[in-house]
Amino acid sequence: MPNGTANSKGTIRVLQLYPREMNIYGDWGNVLVLKQRLRWHGYTPEILEHNAGDPFPSDVDLIIGGGGQDSGQLVIQDDLQTIAPTLRGLAEDDFPMLLICGLYQLFGNFFRTHDGSVIPGIGVLDLETHGGEKRLIGNVVATSTEFGDVHGYENHSGQTFLGPNLAPLATVTKGEGNNATDEHEGARYRNIVASYLHGSLLPKNPAIADFLIRKAVERKYGSFDPVVIDDSLAEAARRHAATRPR
Amino acid sequence: MNPLSVLVGKAVRRASKLRGGGSALPGLVVERLDPGFMGRALTGLTHGVVVVSGTNGKTTTTKMVVELLQGQGLKVFTNRTGSNFTRGVAAALLGEVDWRGRLDADIAVLELDEAHAVHFVRLVPPRYSLLLNVLRDQLDRFGEIDATTRLLETIALATTGTVILNREDPRVAGIAASVTAADVVYFGLDASLRSTFPNDDELRGAAGIAPASALPADVVLEKVDGNSAVFLLSDAAPDPAGAEAVASESVHADLRLRGVYNIFNAAAALATARAVLGAAVVRDALIASLSAVEPAFGRGESLVVDGQALELVLVKNPSGFRLGLKSFDPAGCATMIAINDNYADGRDMSWLWDVDFDSLGLGGVEVVSGVRAYDMALRLKYDDVPVRAVEPDLPAALREFISGSKDSPKRIFCTYTAMLAVRRELSKITKVEVVS
Numbered sequence: 001m002p003n004g005t006a007n008s009k010g011t012i013r014v015l016q017l018y019p020r021e022m023n024i025y026g027d028w029g030n031v032l033v034l035k036q037r038l039r040w041h042g043y044t045p046e047i048l049e050h051n052a053g054d055p056f057p058s059d060v061d062l063i064i065g066g067g068g069q070d071s072g073q074l075v076i077q078d079d080l081q082t083i084a085p086t087l088r089g090l091a092e093d094d095f096p097m098l099l100i101c102g103l104y105q106l107f108g109n110f111f112r113t114h115d116g117s118v119i120p121g122i123g124v125l126d127l128e129t130h131g132g133e134k135r136l137i138g139n140v141v142a143t144s145t146e147f148g149d150v151h152g153y154e155n156h157s158g159q160t161f162l163g164p165n166l167a168p169l170a171t172v173t174k175g176e177g178n179n180a181t182d183e184h185e186g187a188r189y190r191n192i193v194a195s196y197l198h199g200s201l202l203p204k205n206p207a208i209a210d211f212l213i214r215k216a217v218e219r220k221y222g223s224f225d226p227v228v229i230d231d232s233l234a235e236a237a238r239r240h241a242a243t244r245p246r
Numbered sequence: 247m248n249p250l251s252v253l254v255g256k257a258v259r260r261a262s263k264l265r266g267g268g269s270a271l272p273g274l275v276v277e278r279l280d281p282g283f284m285g286r287a288l289t290g291l292t293h294g295v296v297v298v299s300g301t302n303g304k305t306t307t308t309k310m311v312v313e314l315l316q317g318q319g320l321k322v323f324t325n326r327t328g329s330n331f332t333r334g335v336a337a338a339l340l341g342e343v344d345w346r347g348r349l350d351a352d353i354a355v356l357e358l359d360e361a362h363a364v365h366f367v368r369l370v371p372p373r374y375s376l377l378l379n380v381l382r383d384q385l386d387r388f389g390e391i392d393a394t395t396r397l398l399e400t401i402a403l404a405t406t407g408t409v410i411l412n413r414e415d416p417r418v419a420g421i422a423a424s425v426t427a428a429d430v431v432y433f434g435l436d437a438s439l440r441s442t443f444p445n446d447d448e449l450r451g452a453a454g455i456a457p458a459s460a461l462p463a464d465v466v467l468e469k470v471d472g473n474s475a476v477f478l479l480s481d482a483a484p485d486p487a488g489a490e491a492v493a494s495e496s497v498h499a500d501l502r503l504r505g506v507y508n509i510f511n512a513a514a515a516l517a518t519a520r521a522v523l524g525a526a527v528v529r530d531a532l533i534a535s536l537s538a539v540e541p542a543f544g545r546g547e548s549l550v551v552d553g554q555a556l557e558l559v560l561v562k563n564p565s566g567f568r569l570g571l572k573s574f575d576p577a578g579c580a581t582m583i584a585i586n587d588n589y590a591d592g593r594d595m596s597w598l599w600d601v602d603f604d605s606l607g608l609g610g611v612e613v614v615s616g617v618r619a620y621d622m623a624l625r626l627k628y629d630d631v632p633v634r635a636v637e638p639d640l641p642a643a644l645r646e647f648i649s650g651s652k653d654s655p656k657r658i659f660c661t662y663t664a665m666l667a668v669r670r671e672l673s674k675i676t677k678v679e680v681v682s
């Protein structure tokens with residue numbers, strides 16, 4: 001498909017948060033899916049990065065953040081606090097965001113590590129995370145009314161608990177999700193989708209990708225004019241993923 | 247000494263070989279009967295024990311170290327492919343020791359998986375350790391790559407003689423800071439080659455943070471052109487007193503190994519052999535041995551099917567897959583990819599999204615197969631790579647691949663268990679050494 005802007009329905013700028021430190025589990029896959037589906041829907045994608053110390057760009061349309069190692073989270077912590085007021089404002093203004101794993105945790109109220117120290121979050125999402133004894137690792141299937149079944153892979157030691165008014169993204173039918181206690185996986189708030197799942201998340205869950213794209217386009221251009229994308233490979237990958245052991 | 251456990255172990259080994267079983271059972275039996283067996287057999291070797299570990303390239307590098315040392319006249323004990331865990335070493339030892347449990351060798355060179363190496367060095371402290379790299383791989387097993395680094399650090403700390411480190415991998419080079427009891431030597435790359443081997447931090451979106459390599463390296467890979475390479479050897483083999491080598495000499499070698507990553511492993515093997523032999527090393531023999539090393543199982547080895555070459559390339563993590571794609575030109579070659587997600591392959595498919603497949607865009611991929619064929623096909627779709635067929639069943643996919651591209655050489659990229667299955671199928675139609 002042509003990459004030109006001649007017949008483009010418009011440009012959508014996708015901002016990836018901290019791609020150096022927060023990209024451990026195929027987070028690039030989510031960016032690539034947004035980029036390609038924007039093209040297939042007839043829009044022109046632009047991928048931007050925000051790294052620690054950069055001024056936060058004012059003219060972006062969609063934000064995406066991934067997972068990192070503990071060491072990576074330490075590096076970005078101060079910068080994240082610096083841009084937190086902007087991010088909170090965008091969230092309340094229905095800005096679409098996808099937050100996976102590490103940044104999902106840091107968008108909450110705090111992370112209490114295993115040894116008791118507290119890493120402050122930025123309070124965009126009313127949730128808290130506690131360092132756990134064992135890592136929750138393996139294939140996950142969760143179900144939601146909004147996106148149907150959600151397929152992915154989790155690998156985290158933090159256990160996340162949602163505040164009373166924050167909805168989960170989905171209800172786990174295989175695996176653990178947010179924590180080993182309740183059946184919640186991820187969080188849904190305004191136009192934010194947050195999840196522990198990688199694999200990557202968006203390739204096998206195109207409904208979530210198109211939701212984020214729709215919200216970004218509607219916010220910028222008033223209405224979204226999608227085309228029908230052949231997602232039969234994603235469908236087959238979902239069917240096979242569902243049959244795999246934990 | 248416990249001759250009985252050795253005899254029982256040997257008997258189990260023979261029996262399990264007859265049944266065509268794997269190598270772990272006899273190792274398990276002797277470990278249970280006689281926990282001190284391995285330590286005793288490996289203690290007292292003139293040149294001690296070399297442990298080779300890291301994410302990528304252990305098998306090929308171990309094979310090179312073994313052949314380099316043999317070329318210098320040493321009698322070398324090593325473990326075979328597929329047994330890079332403690333029990334596998336015990337099983338391999340059973341095949342070599344005499345009835346009293348004594349090993350007739352000057353040195354042991356052992357490939358060990360990171361986690362098993364930690365267990366092993368507690369039983370047998372190595373005199374040398376060669377630590378290759380820490381790359382994202384099997385995160386479902388180890389959790390984080392920083393955790394993998396700590397495993398390698400444990401190996402380094404248990405080493406009594408010399409630790410050989412990859413200067414270009416910041417996590418590996420950083421281990422030097424905590425080593426006090428052993429000497430440290432480095433192998434490295436010329437600045438012009440560094441972009442060819444991205445370390446884990448450079449895999450994605452972090453171009454430009456090249457590691458500082460002011461560290462003096464004993465062996466530097468200076469140039470690669472196809473199968474020929476130029477290595478820069480520091481003037482003297484590393485001196486235990488730590489005197490810094492000033493002058494260095496360039497040495498040219500034509501290798502049978504293919505793929506740039508194998509040639510960087512050759513620098514690692516050279517540095518290790520030089521550490522073991524010190525001033526006694528015979529340089530011309532070293533280069534002659536290196537030039538004669540054949541690729542190890544599944545590491546770019548070539549078979550013949552219907553008169554056409556068929557190449558198997560093992561891929562198990564993003565950097566390995568990237569290097570594989572970079573090392574083998576897709577032009578004029580039919581490509582198949584087989585991805586499984588069994589325990590030995592890693593269950594998480596995220597890693598496929600950290601590989602760029604653009605280089606396959608022109609010719610496309612004939613067949614995608616394996617348990618996770620559809621995940622792979624989906625990955626290729628997002629890189630605009632045409633895929634002719636998706637067939638999760640490996641034997642069927644292989645038949646389709648071979649009959650569909652009769653007149654061209656072929657290449658199959660496959661994960662570990664997919665490779666075992668592919669070899670089993672191929673052995674029905676051509677001559678293949680099947681390793682169980």
Ligand SMILES: [Zn+2]
Pocket residue numbers: 025067100101102154155156196198
């Ligand atoms: Zn994660």
